[in-house]
Amino acid sequence: MTQAANSKRRIIFHIDMNCFYASVEMAHNPDLKGKPIAIAGNPEERKGIIVTSSYEARAKGVKTTMPVWQAKKLCPNLLLMRPNFDRYREASRAIFKMLSEITPLVQPVSIDEGYLDITDTEGLGTPVDIAEYLQQRILKELDIPCSLGIAPNKFLAKMASDMKKPLGITILRKRELSNMLWPLPIEEMHGIGEKTAEKLRKVSIQTIGDLALHDVYQLKQLLGVNGERMKNLANGIDYQLVDPEAVHDFKSIGSSQTLAHDSADWDELYQLLEDLVNNVARRVKRKNATGKNVQLMIRFHNHQTITRSKTLQGYIDEKEDILFVAKELLKTHWNEDPVRLLGVSLQHLEEKSQVGEQLDLFTYRDNAKKEKLYETMEALTDKYGKDIFLPLNGEDKKDDEQQPRTSFQKDFLDDYKKP
Structure with a gap:
């Protein structure tokens, strides 16, 4: 099976595990479910920081990279655990193995997220059918929730997967950008951090839509060649292929x-x-x-x-x-x-x-x-x-x-x- 040519409309998934480390720990020990838990380095020490946390902990204000002492202040009953990377790697391997049974065009980008190109997948139903199948299989066999984004390219698929969590499936089509993508604050755009967002806000770019419609010459003056690339992405233009070998690069x-x-x-x-x-x-x-x-x-x-x-x-x-x-x-x-x-x-x-x-x-x-x-x-x-x-x-x-x-x-x- 070969990756679809650019002339053919592609169907790209981005799959993202929800609270992955915490979810793996809850799957390993069901007694943790429904409780505020956090994975932290050196949880006994004041300098330890939060790696990730469950939604119950996040509801109390616990955030990634927050010092342990601050997290405990916000959530006194927070259950702190050290990371178990062998356990997380085992779960990650099982997840990507499931994905590879759908298509060989799987590109892991981290331990808990990756892309799939299902353009040439036949006989497995609609894209939504495939997404629901993967989501439910991972949940049933590994007890780990995930969200999926479905789109014609990697950037839009990534943005879509972030729109509904946990256990979300979101379709983002180019014709829907003005309603679904453009109203989002500029800092929510994948690839734009606070420093870049701050620069963009200085030229009155507050939303992704503002970026999509902004003058490309001024963007290139502000961000270099990356300015034009960001404008293209905001307009749903992304020609990156799903590359199974990218992990070796x-x-x-x-x-x-x-x-x-x-x-x-x-x-x-x-x-x-x-x-x-x-x-x-x-x-x-x-x-x-x-x-x-x-x-x-x-x-x-x-x-x-x-x-x-x-x-x-x-x-x-x-x-x-x-x-x-x-x-x-x-x-x-x-x-x-x-x-x-x-x-x-x-x-x-x-x-x-x-x-x-x-x-x-x-x-x-x-x-x-x-x-x-x-x-x-x-x-x-x-x-x-x-x-x-x-x-x-x-x-x-x-x-x-x-x-x-x-x-x-x-x-x-x-x-x-x-x-």
């Missing part, structure tokens, strides 16, 4: 160097680290790119090589930000043995024009502010401990198996394809 820019002599001198290593980061940042700028994962490679005097990385909530491209993370990785993971080679790379790259600021399970709305970025880095350490990394080579396999795997790694998103 991990682009990176890196720089490494062998020292003239094995060194255990921190100042010398730090100076080399700074030089490497300068190289990376310069190349990232040249490509007009930005990334959200910093990886450090250390090769010791005995040729043993380790790689350690940290994935961030927001995208970065400034050398100061890359250096901040790389330095912390070196301080944390260098055992003071003589070093032969250092390498730094910025990974999970995207073109700046393609990156929109948005809030998901692990993204702060104000992550554009550097001080907030640093707080986020500290919060990650508080939530998952110092070892939130995985070796990327075959060495230290025993240690690798003992490390908790979090949803920050995307290598599991095609697990559903495995027998």
Whole structure:
């Protein structure tokens, strides 16, 4: 089966699990149903933050990224639980396996959401029939609620899935944009965060409809090439295909160097680290790119090589930000043995024009502010401990198996394809 050509009207689903982590926990322990629960890193500590929460907790004002102490103040009977990523990954694998039985054109985008192209699906009923079948099957077999958006492209499908939760099915056609999409506040548009929304409001763009009708020249002056892209999306124009292989598209820019002599001198290593980061940042700028994962490679005097990385909530491209993370990785993971080679790379790259600021399970709305970025880095350490990394080579396999795997790694998103 091949993906439908652009000349043929496509039928795209966006499927989004409702309160996924909390729903998985309630499915695992039905006694939690109907109670305000929240998944939080280090729930016993004041610095812990809310990862996600049930609708009962949200009704009390509990929100994602809220400090635990604040959530408890709003909801004194809040039940706090640590994340169980093995459990969430197992549920995610089962869900995407169900989706792949409908069509091979499935694109996971995170542990709890993805796209399907059902254009060429035959014999399974109408799009609504298929959506209802998937929704009810996931609910019956896994006890996890989900919402689906049905539309002619990925952007509109994503917007549609957000319109009715929980257990919603929403159809968004291009002819319905003026009634269903355009009245929404501009900050509710997928890909537009608070910083961009603030810029748009300054030129009297308050709603998605305002953006759709605004002068494209002024938008390009305000947001660069992304301005025209956002206007097109607001008008329901999106030619992105559902790509089952997109999960493997991990682009990176890196720089490494062998020292003239094995060194255990921190100042010398730090100076080399700074030089490497300068190289990376310069190349990232040249490509007009930005990334959200910093990886450090250390090769010791005995040729043993380790790689350690940290994935961030927001995208970065400034050398100061890359250096901040790389330095912390070196301080944390260098055992003071003589070093032969250092390498730094910025990974999970995207073109700046393609990156929109948005809030998901692990993204702060104000992550554009550097001080907030640093707080986020500290919060990650508080939530998952110092070892939130995985070796990327075959060495230290025993240690690798003992490390908790979090949803920050995307290598599991095609697990559903495995027998």
